[in-house]
Amino acid sequence: MGSTTATVTPASPRSADRLRYHPLGLDAVRFAPDGMLGAWQQANRSSSLRHCIEQLEASGALPNMRAAAEGRAGTFRGFHFADSDIYKVLEALGWEAGRSDVSEFLPFVDETVALLARAQQENGYLNSFYAETPDRQFSDLRWGHELYCLGHLLQAGIAWARTSGRTDLLEIGVRFAELVEDSFPPSGRPPVCGHPEIETALIELYRHTGDTRWLELARRMVDARGHRSVGEDRFGYQYFQDHLPVRDVPGATGHVVRQLYLAAGVADLYTEGDDEDLLAALERIWSDVHFRKMYITGGLGSRHRDEAFGDPFELPPDRAYSETCAAISSVQFNWRMLLVTGEVKYADELERALYNAVAGSTSPAGTEYFYSNPLQVRTERDGEHEQAPARRAPWYDCACCPPNLARLLSSLHAYAATTDDDGGLHLHLYEPAGIRLPDASVVVTTGYPFDGRIRLEVTGHLPVLSLRLPGWARSYQLLVDGAEQQEEPVDGYLRITDVGQGIVELILDMPAELRAPHPHIDAVRGCLAVTRGPLVYALEQADLPAGVVLEDVLLDSSGEPEAGPGKALVPGDISVPKVRVAAVVRTPASSAIYPVAGAEASGASQRISVDLVPYFRWGNRGPGGMRVWIPAAQ
Known part of the structure; x- marks a missing residue:
């Protein structure tokens, strides 16, 4: 069962007709270990993957599968979709096999694949939660997650097949997929899973094998949505994306x-077909998300109860759910839209989510995680909640985020650059890296995202070199072999044609800036945030003078924020620059919870300067308050 696609990436479109950009193979881009993304990827390789494997054992995910293989009943632990944690870790290892030597992990992989083979039933069914209750299999598509877990199993198998030619894991997944196809014929019950994921996996299986039945099954699943077939639930049909047909949705919900x-x-599905109504629906969803329902960090989801989008501009910072998996899914969605359209806004938003909401979810060591990613934590926080902690945790009962993060990081270099029909190179993420193409190689040197200078040493010949001009960039300078160029951006990219051997430099002005919220975001009206380049900054209690309470600090907007030198916040971490801002500490004049208007501003005040840290590195220096949106002094 070999691949018939030439590109080896997590998303490898078979049809090129609707692509503006084409992914590069995983072996085409190599991040240097001294860059932010390269160091993060290396921490994933050296620490996170081992940690995930250990937690699969401790959490019960692997013991559950052993019980299923051995026919032992009544021993299941954890959430009923725990199998997906196993598959995501296997997928992460599969992509890592295309990047580095994974010999030390092969015993685990061999043992786990063999375990899955033993646990798989004769008809192809594989799910440890339902193994002991055959009569309940496929009985609850709304909450059962069987198809969701199958999707992750298929993606794990595809990762290994593409990077190493290993097919035993994929064969297990295909046997299960064949059962699903047989169990849900076109004339029967709609195969609508309460948690989408299987659709992407089936299309990737089609891309890998060329077998159109998997594309057709995915198409049937997409077309079946919106007819309220999952059944009534307290969260409503929007929660499951079953409220309206996909082509008719006005925006993002649930x-x-x-x-x-x-x-x-x-x-x-759109990429492999020609249904323009699908693309129109995707553009409506994207616009609704990114213009009305997104946090400044790229985080998504403001409601804890159903892990959902709120109403337009319902974006409370302290109640931000902003789940890590939501930010990862934003990266995946934006990447696919970038490939299809070539529009720079998708690369910009991929970057925003990656450097802030995703990066903030994990500790520098790569072994502790946030499930939710709030934009404010109060000084007097009342207790803890498992999915909304004030500090990162080693694991969660619902452990979807850590292994999801691991699989993204193992393949992260696949999101850096693309090519096109003419063999040009388009650079979307700026990171120290080596890039190999058939007729050229490029070495990228940069301190991005902390420094706006990007240097590219080109060897060979490129018909076109396109460099993304980020939406946050106010000014830039483009040099080719030291000579300034007057190129104007085209669709958000600086395009240099006929590039031979030499040096190309892009210098982006990267001042620290004050950002105001949209006037409809009531929760942070009168507040300001600080950004520098793609990074959002946060004020932490750890950087305030002794005795100063975070909630008493107001930002003085009359001063200009100033970026400082780089410094590691914790030993062994990468060096990150802080930003210094002018502030006012105003002690309330009254203890009244609702004083007469004006009295709240009459207390004692003092002017100070405070340092802000990149949001992605908050929460690593012990407990304490934090906020991204700081009230502005009047």
């Missing part, structure tokens, strides 16, 4: 990860 996993699958 459970964030479900929405964006489905959107990624629909983007894949």
Whole structure:
């Protein structure tokens, strides 16, 4: 069962007709270990993957599968979709096998694949939660997650097949997929899973094998949505993306990860077909998300109860759910839209989510995680909640985020650059890296995202070199072999034609800036945030003078924020620059919870300067308050 596609990436479109950009193979881009993304990827390789394997054992995911293989009943632990954690870790290892030597992990992979083979039933069914109750299999598509887990199993198998030619894991997944196809014929029950994910996996299986039945099954799943077949539930049909047919939706709604996993699958379906109504729906979803329902960090989801989008501009910073998996799904959705359209806005938003909401979810060591990613934590926080902690945790009962992050990081270099029909190179993420193409190689040297200078040493010949001009960039300078060029951006990219051996430099002005919220975001009206380049900054209690309470600090907007030198916040971490801002500490004049208007501003005040840290590195220096949106001094 070998691949018939030439490109080896997590998303490898078979049809090129609707692509503006084409992914590069995983072996075409290599991040240097001294860059932010390269160091993060290396921490994933050296620490996170081992940690995930250990937690699969401790959490019960692997013991559950052993019980299924051995026919032992009544021993299941954890959430009923725990199998997906196993598959995501296997997928992460599969992509890592295309990047580095994974020999030390092969015993685990061999043992786990053999375990899955033993646990798989004769008809192909594989799910440890339902193994002991055959009469309940496929009985609850709304909450059962069987198809969701199958999707992750298929993606794990595809990762290994593409990077190493290993097919035993994929064969297990295909046997299960064949059962699903037989169990849900076109004339029967609609195969609508309560948690989208299977759609993307089936389309990737089609891309890998060339077997159109998997594309057709994915198409049937997408077309079946919106007819309220999942059944009544307290969360409503929007939660499951079953409220309206995909082509008719006006925008984004419901459970964030479900929405964006489905959107990624629909983007894949559009890429392999010619249904313009699908693309129009995706553009409506994207616009609704990014213009009305997104946090400044790229985080998505403001409601804890159903892990969902709120109403337009309902974006409270302290109640931000902003699940890590939601940010990861945003990266995946934006990448697919970038490939299809070539529009720079998708690369910009991929970058925003990656450097802030995704990066902030994990500790520098790569072994502790946030499930939710709030934009404010109060000084007097009342207790802890498992999915909304004040500090990162080693694992979660619902452990979807850590292994999801691991699989993204193992393949992260696949999102850096693309090519086109003419063999040009388009650079979307700026990171120290080596890039190999058939007729050229490029070495990228940069301190991005902390430094706006990007240097590219080109060897060979490129018909076109396109460099993304980020939406946050106010000014730039472009040099070719030291000579300034007067190129104007085209669709958000600086395009240099006929590039031979030499040096290309892009210098982006990267001042620290004050940002105001949209006037409809009531929760942060009168507040300001600080950004520098693609990074959002946060004020932490750890950087305030002794005795100063975070909630008493107001930002003095009359001063200009100033970026400082780089410094590691914790030993062994990368060096990150802080930003210094002028502030006012105003002690309330009254203890009244609702004083007469004006009295709240009459207390004692003092002027100070405070340092802000990149949001992605908050929460690593012990407990304490934090906020991104700071009230402005009047």
